[in-house]
Amino acid sequence: MLKVTLVKSTIGAIPKHRKTVQALGLNKLHSSAEHQDNPAVRGMIKQVSHLVKVEEI
Secondary structure, eight states: OEEEEEOSOSTTSOHHHHHHHHHTTOOSTTOEEEEOOOHHHHHHHHHTTTTEEEEEO
């Protein structure tokens, strides 16, 4: 399992990255979501790695 936390605002981000963050279940700053560790989720995290913090749980 991966815990993904939004640590930087999406205000200046490109629209594709905003939608990726939303698809990860993150709305406000410092909100967190847990996801299964699979290639699809890893790809989404890699795309917005500059906006999120990832922890393995």
